[in-house]
Amino acid sequence: MSDKTPLPPDVERLLKLMEQICHDLVWNRYDRVATLFELTQSTICPEPIASLAESFGMMLVKIEAREFQMEEMLKNLKETSKALEISRRQLLKENEGLKKGLMERFSPKRIVGQSQAMRQILDQTERIADTSVNVLITGETGTGKELIAKALHYNSTRKTRPFIAINCSAIPESLFESELFGIEKGIATGVNMRKGLVEQAGGGTLFLDEIGDMPLHIQAKILRVLEEREITRVGSSTVIPVDLRVVAATHRDLKTETKAGRFREDLFFRLNVISLALPPLRERTGDIPLLLQRFLDLHCRQMNRPLLKIRPEAMACLLSHHWPGNVRELENEVERVVALSYSEFIRLEDLSLHIRQESSVPDNPVLSGNTEKKETLALYDDGSKNQPSGKHFSLEENEKVLIERTLEATGGNRSQAARMLGISREGLRKKMKKLFAED
Ligand SMILES: Nc1ncnc2c1ncn2[C@@H]1O[C@H](COP(=O)(O)OP(=O)(O)OP(=O)(O)O)[C@@H](O)[C@H]1O
Numbered sequence: 001m002s003d004k005t006p007l008p009p010d011v012e013r014l015l016k017l018m019e020q021i022c023h024d025l026v027w028n029r030y031d032r033v034a035t036l037f038e039l040t041q042s043t044i045c046p047e048p049i050a051s052l053a054e055s056f057g058m059m060l061v062k063i064e065a066r067e068f069q070m071e072e073m074l075k076n077l078k079e080t081s082k083a084l085e086i087s088r089r090q091l092l093k094e095n096e097g098l099k100k101g102l103m104e105r106f107s108p109k110r111i112v113g114q115s116q117a118m119r120q121i122l123d124q125t126e127r128i129a130d131t132s133v134n135v136l137i138t139g140e141t142g143t144g145k146e147l148i149a150k151a152l153h154y155n156s157t158r159k160t161r162p163f164i165a166i167n168c169s170a171i172p173e174s175l176f177e178s179e180l181f182g183i184e185k186g187i188a189t190g191v192n193m194r195k196g197l198v199e200q201a202g203g204g205t206l207f208l209d210e211i212g213d214m215p216l217h218i219q220a221k222i223l224r225v226l227e228e229r230e231i232t233r234v235g236s237s238t239v240i241p242v243d244l245r246v247v248a249a250t251h252r253d254l255k256t257e258t259k260a261g262r263f264r265e266d267l268f269f270r271l272n273v274i275s276l277a278l279p280p281l282r283e284r285t286g287d288i289p290l291l292l293q294r295f296l297d298l299h300c301r302q303m304n305r306p307l308l309k310i311r312p313e314a315m316a317c318l319l320s321h322h323w324p325g326n327v328r329e330l331e332n333e334v335e336r337v338v339a340l341s342y343s344e345f346i347r348l349e350d351l352s353l354h355i356r357q358e359s360s361v362p363d364n365p366v367l368s369g370n371t372e373k374k375e376t377l378a379l380y381d382d383g384s385k386n387q388p389s390g391k392h393f394s395l396e397e398n399e400k401v402l403i404e405r406t407l408e409a410t411g412g413n414r415s416q417a418a419r420m421l422g423i424s425r426e427g428l429r430k431k432m433k434k435l436f437a438e439d
Pocket of ligand 1: 110111112113139140141142143144145146147148209251294327328331
C-alpha cells in the first residue's frame with residue numbers, strides 16, 4: 001500500500017461514494033442509484049471513475065432488466081396457473097356432468113324394452129350391475145349387447161373408472177397380445193413402454209366384444225387374467241396385478257364353438273357365470289313402437305325437426321319387417337326417414353325400399369287403404385298370444401292386433417298409442433269401441 005501514490009482526495013471521495021452505492025444495492029436500497037449515473041458524466045468526475053461508474057451502471061441496468069423480465073415471467077406464470085386452475089375446475093365439473101349423463105343414459109330404466117324377455121334382462125342387469133360377476137351377453141348384431149354391458153358398468157361402483165371395449169374380431173392376430181397386455185420398453189429398437197387395454201381397464205370394466213372370434217392362444221391368456229387377476233406385458237416377466245370386471249359378448253353360440261374346438265371350455269364356464277341372451281327384434285315386435293318413439297324423439301330433436309307421427313300402414317310395415325340388423329337397423333331407418341322427411345307424417349313410401357319389399361303390407365287392404373279386399377296377410381309372425389289363428393285374417397282382426405300391440409308397447413297409454421298409430425285419441429276410442437265392444 002505504502003508504495004502506491006495516494007489518490008487525489010477528490011477521487012478517493014468519489015470511490016468511497018461508489019462503494020457506498022454498491023453497499024446500498026446489496027441491501028436492495030436503490031435511492032442513490034441516480035448519483036451513480038451522475039458519476040458517469042466525465043464532466044463531474046475524472047475519466048477512469050466515469051467509465052468505472054458507467055460499467056457499473058450497465059451491470060445494474062442488466063440486472064434490473066432481468067428482474068423486470070423475471071417479474072413479468074412470474075406474473076405470466078401466475079396468470080397461466082390461475083387460468084389452468086379455472087380450466088381444471090371447469091373440466092372436473094364437465095367430467096362429473098358427463099359421467100352423470102352416461103350413468104343416466106345407460107341406466108337400465110332408460111333402455112327400451114317392454115317385452116317379457118327384455119323386462120327380464122333389464123331386471124337382471126339391474127340386480128347384477130353392482131357385483132363383480134363375469135357376464136356373457138349373447139345375441140344377434142344390433143340387439144343391444146354393448147348397451148347392456150355399459151348399463152352394467154355405469155350402474156356399478158366401478159362407474160368412475162374406465163369402460164374399455166375391445167372388438168376381438170377387429171384386432172389382427174399378430175397384434176392381439178400386445179394390444180391386450182401391452183409392451184415392455186426396449187423389446188425392439190425404438191419401442192417405448194405401452195400399457196395394454198386390460199391394464200387400462202384397471203378398476204373398471206373390460207368389455208370383450210365378439211369374444212367368439214378371439215384366437216385360442218389369447219383365450220388361454222384371458223383365462224389367466226380371470227383366474228389370477230394378473231398380466232405380464234409382452235417382453236417382460238414382471239407380473240402386474242389387475243382389478244377389473246369382465247363382460248363378454250358374442251353373436252356366436254359358444255357351446256357349439258367349444259364342441260368344435262374353437263373356444264376353450266374352461267374359459268366359457270368362467271365367462272358364463274351369468275348369461276344374458278338378447279332376443280332378436282323380430283321376436284319382440286311389441287318393443288318396436290316404443291323404440292320408434294325413442295329414436296324419433298332423439299333424431300327429430302337432433303335434426304331440429306318437429307316430432308314426426310307415423311301412419312298405420314308404415315307402422316305395420318315396420319312391425320312385419322324381419323330386422324336382420326335389429327335395433328341398430330331400426331335406429332338407422334328412423335334417422336334416414338327423419339333426415340329425408342318433408343311432411344309431419346311417416347308414410348309407407350317414406351320407408352326404405354328393402355323394408356317395404358320384404359313386408360306384407362302393400363298387399364294389406366287395411367293398411368294400404370284398399371278396403372275392398374277383406375283378407376289380409378299376417379302382420380305378426382312372432383307366435384304371440386295376440387296372433388289370430390290361420391295364415392290369413394281379416395281387416396278387423398288385423399286392426400285389433402295392431403291396436404293391442406301398440407297399447408301393449410305403451411303400457412296401456414291410449415294417448416301415446418293413438419299418436420303412434422297416427423290417429424286421434426277419439427279415433428282410437430271409437431275403433432276400440434267397435435273392435436273390442438268397449439267404451
Ligand atoms: N333396448 C334398446 N333401447 C334403446 N336403444 C337400443 C336398445 N338396444 C339397442 N339400442 C341401440 O341400438 C344400437 C346398437 O346397439 P349395440 O351396439 O349395443 O348392439 P350390439 O348387439 O352390441 O351390436 P354388435 O353385435 O353389432 O356390436 C345402439 O345405438 C344402441 O344404443
